Amino acid sequence: MGGFLAELGKKLAERWLSLLVLPGAFYLAVAATAHTLGHAHPFDLSRLTHQITTWADRPATSTAGGQVVLLAAILAGAAAVGLAAQALGSAAERLCLAVDWPAWPTPLRQLAAQQTARRHNRWNDTARTWHHHREQNARARAHGQRTDPAPRHAAERAMNRIAPEDPSRPTWSGDRLNAVALRLERDHHLDLATLWPHLWLVLPEEIRAQITLARQNLTRATTLSAWALLYLPLAAWWWPAALITAALALTGRARTRTATDTYALLLEATARLHTRDLAERIGLTPTGPLTPETGDTLTHHLTPTPPPPPPSDPNFPHR
Structure with missing residues (x-):
């Protein structure tokens, strides 16, 4: 039990160090x-080094307790x-x-609704193009013909860049x-x-x-x-x-x-x-x-x- 608690404490300390402290x-x-440094001397390393040395030489930091x-x-x-x-x-x-954007405060909810509507309209345009290419390819295959799949793939990528399904979130x-x-x-x-x-x-x-x-x-x-x-x-x-x-x-x-x-x-x-x-x-x-x-x-x-x-x-x- 003691070994388990020690290992648990070690893992918690590692997470605390990596996620918060560092x-x-x-x-x-x-x-x-x-x-x-400020805006006037943004990359003046000598100025930064001098300031760090000044802080280190203060009496409060020169003792072990400090x-x-x-x-x-x-x-x-x-x-x-x-x-x-x-x-x-x-x-x-x-x-x-x-997830719960309809319950957001009014200003955020209005902005989210507008953004969702814009994404919905854009997605509909690209989805129509994609389905058009799919139907063309299906008709060509039904007649034993092959078509270039590049336009269909490009339309699908354009649609997925907006959303994989009809957008309902902003x-x-x-x-x-x-x-x-x-x-x-x-x-x-x-x-x-x-x-x-x-x-x-x-x-x-x-x-x-x-x-x-x-x-x-x-x-x-x-x-x-x-x-x-x-x-x-x-x-x-x-x-x-x-x-x-x-x-x-x-x-x-x-x-x-x-x-x-x-x-x-x-x-x-x-x-x-x-x-x-x-x-x-x-x-x-x-x-x-x-x-x-x-x-x-x-x-x-x-x-x-x-x-x-x-x-x-x-x-x-x-x-």
Whole structure:
């Protein structure tokens, strides 16, 4: 038991160091550099070195006790900045996935509705082009002819750059995850929100580990975008911080899209491959491929019954 707790403490310390302290310490170093150099001397290393030497020669930092206090203050400050980045990352993830955007405050909700409508119109245009090329290719194959697939592939890529399905959210990442639910409902009549908690319990451990890792990668990607927001105010004192902000924002956006796509692929593949296992576990025992009829039965079986109506109140007015 002692060895387990020691190993657990070691892992927690490693995560605390890698996720909070190290990024926070780098942020504090950049903030100190921005305060010292400013716009007038953005790359003056001698000025920065002189300032660091001045700080180090102060009486408060020349003693062992002062150095311990300084180290503790730096660690605490770095952890605080890291926690702030984690909190901003949660908000950035909520905005990025936009699951509940109709419930956002009015200004954000209006902007999200306008963005969703624009994406919907653009997607319809590209989807019509893609379906046109598909129909042309199908007619050509029916007559024993071959056509160049490049226009169809280009139209499909253009459509997927907007969304893999008809957009119902203001962001690509939100629609990428929502596409999983739409496809499972269309193909197998499965309600992913109802199915997933039960399916998770019957999945093999290695698959759950892969899905958990993909979900953690998505959280880290959105947290990287949050760091860009924290670095942005430093550009007011030191313009190179704007370059750091831009690099973090672009990298965070790219990683968020990649992580979202990987996570969505795993969710959809897992649901398609293992839903029959869940159906067998609860006694439906389907034979052959998963059919829409089985999906309807499974969804109905897993959906909890609604609460019964309250007893009638003679004092309650009836219309």
